[in-house]
Amino acid sequence: MSTVTDVRTYRGFFTVTVLCLVILYAPLAVVTVYSxxxxxxxxxxxxxxxxxxxDVFTGPESAKFKQAAINSFSIALIAASVATAIAVTAxxxxxxxxxxxxxxxxxxxxxxxxxVPEIVLAVATLIFFNAIGFTRGYLxxxxxxxxxCIPFAYLPIQARMQGIDDTYEQAAxxxxxxxxxxxxxxxxxxxxxxxxxxxxxxxxxxxxxxxITNFVKGAGVETLPxxxxxxxxxxxxxxxxxxxxxxLGVSVVMVTISYVVSKWDNTK
Amino acid sequence: xxxxxxxAVDIRNAVKRYGEFxxxxxxxxxxxxxxxxxLLGPSGCGKTTLLRMIAGFEDVTAGEIFLYGEEIETLPPHxxxxxxxxxxxxxxxxxxxxxxxxxxxxxLGQSKAQARTRAGEMLELVQLSQFAxxxxxxxxxxxxxxVALARALAPSPKVLLLDEPLSALDLKLxxxxxxxxxxxxxxxxxxxxxxxxxxxxALTMSDRIAVMSAGELQQLGSPRDIYERPRNRFxxxxxxxxxxxxxxxxxxxxxIAECVLDSGQRLSCEAADSVAPDSRAHLSIRPERLVLGxxxxxPALKAQVRETIxxxxxxxxxxxxxxxxxxxxxxxxxxxxxxxxxxxxAHAFVAMEPGAARLLxx
Amino acid sequence: MAGGAPAxxxxxxxxxxxxxxxxxxxxxxxxxxxxxxxVAMMLVYSFLTKExxxxxxxxxxxxxxxxxxCNRGLFGDxxxxxxxxxxxxxxxxxxxxxxxxVLSLLIGFPTAYFIATRSEKTxxxxxxxxxxxxxxxxxxxxxxxxxxxxxxxxxxxLLIGLGLTEDPLRxxxxxxxxxxxxxxSYLPFMVLPIYAAVERYNFTLSxxxxxxxxxxxxxxxxxVLPAVKPGIVAGCILVFVPSLGAFLAPDLLGGARNFMxxxxxxxxxxxxxxxxxFGAAASMILLTLVLLVLLVSATQQRRTKGAV
Numbered sequence: 003m004s005t006v007t008d009v010r011t012y013r014g015f016f017t018v019t020v021l022c023l024v025i026l027y028a029p030l031a032v033v034t035v036y037s038x039x040x041x042x043x044x045x046x047x048x049x050x051x052x053x054x055x056x057d058v059f060t061g062p063e064s065a066k067f068k069q070a071a072i073n074s075f076s077i078a079l080i081a082a083s084v085a086t087a088i089a090v091t092a093x094x095x096x097x098x099x100x101x102x103x104x105x106x107x108x109x110x111x112x113x114x115x116x117x118v119p120e121i122v123l124a125v126a127t128l129i130f131f132n133a134i135g136f137t138r139g140y141l142x143x144x145x146x147x148x149x150x151c152i153p154f155a156y157l158p159i160q161a162r163m164q165g166i167d168d169t170y171e172q173a174a175x176x177x178x179x180x181x182x183x184x185x186x187x188x189x190x191x192x193x194x195x196x197x198x199x200x201x202x203x204x205x206x207x208x209x210x211x212x213x214i215t216n217f218v219k220g221a222g223v224e225t226l227p228x229x230x231x232x233x234x235x236x237x238x239x240x241x242x243x244x245x246x247x248x249x250l251g252v253s254v255v256m257v258t259i260s261y262v263v264s265k266w267d268n269t270k
Numbered sequence: 271x272x273x274x275x276x277x278a279v280d281i282r283n284a285v286k287r288y289g290e291f292x293x294x295x296x297x298x299x300x301x302x303x304x305x306x307x308x309l310l311g312p313s314g315c316g317k318t319t320l321l322r323m324i325a326g327f328e329d330v331t332a333g334e335i336f337l338y339g340e341e342i343e344t345l346p347p348h349x350x351x352x353x354x355x356x357x358x359x360x361x362x363x364x365x366x367x368x369x370x371x372x373x374x375x376x377x378l379g380q381s382k383a384q385a386r387t388r389a390g391e392m393l394e395l396v397q398l399s400q401f402a403x404x405x406x407x408x409x410x411x412x413x414x415x416x417v418a419l420a421r422a423l424a425p426s427p428k429v430l431l432l433d434e435p436l437s438a439l440d441l442k443l444x445x446x447x448x449x450x451x452x453x454x455x456x457x458x459x460x461x462x463x464x465x466x467x468x469x470x471x472a473l474t475m476s477d478r479i480a481v482m483s484a485g486e487l488q489q490l491g492s493p494r495d496i497y498e499r500p501r502n503r504f505x506x507x508x509x510x511x512x513x514x515x516x517x518x519x520x521x522x523x524x525x526i527a528e529c530v531l532d533s534g535q536r537l538s539c540e541a542a543d544s545v546a547p548d549s550r551a552h553l554s555i556r557p558e559r560l561v562l563g564x565x566x567x568x569p570a571l572k573a574q575v576r577e578t579i580x581x582x583x584x585x586x587x588x589x590x591x592x593x594x595x596x597x598x599x600x601x602x603x604x605x606x607x608x609x610x611x612x613x614x615x616a617h618a619f620v621a622m623e624p625g626a627a628r629l630l631x632x
Numbered sequence: 633m634a635g636g637a638p639a640x641x642x643x644x645x646x647x648x649x650x651x652x653x654x655x656x657x658x659x660x661x662x663x664x665x666x667x668x669x670x671v672a673m674m675l676v677y678s679f680l681t682k683e684x685x686x687x688x689x690x691x692x693x694x695x696x697x698x699x700x701x702c703n704r705g706l707f708g709d710x711x712x713x714x715x716x717x718x719x720x721x722x723x724x725x726x727x728x729x730x731x732x733x734v735l736s737l738l739i740g741f742p743t744a745y746f747i748a749t750r751s752e753k754t755x756x757x758x759x760x761x762x763x764x765x766x767x768x769x770x771x772x773x774x775x776x777x778x779x780x781x782x783x784x785x786x787x788x789x790l791l792i793g794l795g796l797t798e799d800p801l802r803x804x805x806x807x808x809x810x811x812x813x814x815x816x817s818y819l820p821f822m823v824l825p826i827y828a829a830v831e832r833y834n835f836t837l838s839x840x841x842x843x844x845x846x847x848x849x850x851x852x853x854x855x856v857l858p859a860v861k862p863g864i865v866a867g868c869i870l871v872f873v874p875s876l877g878a879f880l881a882p883d884l885l886g887g888a889r890n891f892m893x894x895x896x897x898x899x900x901x902x903x904x905x906x907x908x909x910f911g912a913a914a915s916m917i918l919l920t921l922v923l924l925v926l927l928v929s930a931t932q933q934r935r936t937k938g939a940v
């Protein structure tokens with residue numbers, strides 16, 4: 003398109019976009035490349051090797067990282083599932099419950115975990131478990147994750163639900179479906195892309211969390227981020243880069259699924 | 271009630287309020303079995319609210335609704351033996367056409383196989399069998415409309431509710447569907463309650479029409495009734511096209527009134543019940559019942575032509591009467607019609623067919 | 633009523649109104665117990681007396697706030713003079729977060745605008761590219777940044793290789809590194825809301841402005857920016873708020889000299905050296921600051937809405 007007649011585009015914006023992407027991707031690209039370095043030093047390049055990947059699974063720290071990975075993924079799976087179920091019920095009440103005085107307070111409460119800075123939530127949760135005398139460990143991490151995952155699961159579900167015309171449920175009820183049947187047979191299938199997005203977002207947020215986990219984990223219970231953090235404090239080692247690259251892979255897979263789901267349309 | 275037949279839906283003193291706002295002001299209506307009944311009115315008149323109250327999507331603030339003698343206003347929608355064709359069709363987008371049509375039967379407890387068989391028959395009725403496996407998004411608007419109709423008819427409801435089902439279709443398709451709907455209604459013998467804001471559609475299809483405005487029933491009657499004997503100014507103005515002239519009523523004798531135009535000219539005409547002598551009223555005259563001519567023979571009105579418009583089937587002439595009021599005359603563009611065309615600025619006389627003028631209050 | 637809302641203001645969907653209390657119960661239970669109650673408890677703890685091995689003694693005290701704001705001399709018996717240590721840490725954090733926000737806006741706006749003006753197909757790919765880093769573990773991103781910026785890291789190798797500098801640039805453990813870290817952590821939060829706003833923008837308005845003799849930059853400033861302002865405000869909040877309480881970027885990239893609020897708070901709960909009431913008080917002050925920012929922006933948004 004001619005730049006004379008085109009009023010939409012601005013010269014220079016493309017350059018800035020490229021710069022933006024370079025800043026976003028350069029660190030990740032560098033770490034990915036260096037994770038395949040054969041050298042034991044992180045500064046010298048000695049050629050391609052999968053040495054550090056096998057070190058992750060068989061090296062001296064492998065047991066620690068394996069346990070941390072099991073903890074991380076099991077917590078993310080449970081927390082995201084529970085948070086998604088809670089979010090679906092809450093969204094149904096808020097989007098389809100008519101006007102009621104608890105509507106705004108409910109929305110406020112649900113979004114509270116993203117309003118409060120993470121470090122504050124971490125402190126508050128630690129203090130809470132301390133005050134009620136709950137021993138810190140796997141369970142405290144899980145409970146804290148369920149709570150702060152709720153808004154991340156909720157927002158995509160609410161957005162999807164608001165886009166669904168309520169005449170669909172009315173039509174179902176007009177055709178003799180009870181409320182429960184209308185929910186299960188009509189509303190739930192139509193909400194499914196939102197539910198999957200919400201679940202994936204909650205899952206990744208749980209997997210991602212360092213600060214809250216670091217506060218509420220007991221001695222000896224580690225997730226991947228806390229284990230990596232502990233290791234990095236003593237300097238970046240090549241095996242950390244291998245783990246990082248694998249986690250990067252997990253993220254890319256998740257975001258791809260989420261992208262496909264957002265395009266997926268069960269109405270065609 | 272037409273011929274004293276069974277009452278299908280009986281609405282008694284139904285009121286609907288949303289907080290301060292009153293959507294329906296105490297409406298009572300009886301809809302006969304096997305009738306094609308239309309609720310007609312401009313948007314915001316309460317017709318859809320009334321329909322949704324019968325379907326069970328709106329609760330009733332006060333009053334009762336009976337369906338074949340059974341009180342239903344407290345039942346949830348899925349316990350009322352009525353089905354709805356929604357304005358936007360509300361076809362379940364994630365189900366196939368066949369699943370959509372069979373849904374109601376399945377909910378009523380029929381087996382999947384039974385529901386499918388019956389759904390297949392219904393699709394045959396609306397001539398869409400070949401689309402059974404498709405999703406709604408793959409169908410055209412007119413096809414979706416027919417699926418919605420098949421879906422609502424499949425459970426054999428006692429009453430079918432139709433909420434402006436044709437409003438999304440283009441003119442040609444709408445005309446075809448009007449005839450098809452009328453045909454299906456006669457074929458199935460199901461009572462249809464049809465909501466529309468399109469007066470022509472209402473006149474075409476209905477056995478009886480309830481004209482509504484501002485949450486109130488304005489007139490209830492056959493299409494002919496409400497077109498030829500509108501009860502008030504709103505109905506006359508809303509149904510078809512009419513000329514409204516301000517007059518003073520001189521005297522009334524046996525339903526025939528003697529009234530005076532502002533120009534001083536006297537006319538006699540049929541008066542609606544509520545017109546009283548010595549009051550101001552409106553004279554309603556349909557444009558097609560006026561005749562243009564050169565003769566000053568009484569009771570013709572003297573006028574000056576403003577504009578002549580050719581609209582294919584008709585010729586419409588806009589004129590200004592003495593003392594200012596404007597009047598429209600329509601003549602058919604046929605051999606039998608009055609094809610006399612007047613140039614703008616020319617003088618003409620407007621004559622009335624006998625019984626064409628009707629006297630109304632607001 | 634033909635397709636319209638039956639009552640003034642419209643009636644919210646209410647197909648599941650009768651079940652709403654049951655449906656809300658799980659979320660209320662979890663969030664009241666595990667989010668609202670803990671925040672309330674934190675307020676209580678900030679008014680308790682510290683115990684030396686971590687934790688608290690259940691005795692009312694304003695000591696934590698006193699320690700934050702007052703300098704009472706070596707022995708703690710002098711009248712209150714303003715204590716600048718912690719206020720300075722807060723001030724530096726606000727400044728750092730603000731700078732990161734401005735920087736993100738300067739790069740994020742053109743990016744978002746550029747993406748929103750692509751064809752529908754390529755647009756999805758650009759958004760995808762911006763979203764991926766957001767899904768990548770924050771810790772990993774920060775560690776990657778640390779790796780890249782090291783004295784002997786790839787960035788310095790590149791700069792030396794290009795002959796731009798002889799000695800490695802000292803970036804790590806500086807304010808600049810913290811800036812880059814914050815910016816890198818939260819940039820997608822800036823781009824996505826602005827993108828959403830620009831995508832909704834009606835470009836006929838730009839044509840109308842050009843038709844009325846506006847230059848491109850005048851169009852951008854007078855027409856586009858006001859139209860997408862809600863997206864910009866949302867983006868700024870989404871970057872500023874987490875930056876203010878950030879822990880990983882300052883901790884891993886900033887070193888001891890570039891201490892921010894997050895590290896100050898974290899330190900109070902580490903091992904036995906901490907001071908829980910002081911950490912709770914600092915958290916309360918941070919929370920208050922954030923709520924103020926949210927409140928101001930909410931009223932601002934409402935005002936612009938009312939003006940239209």
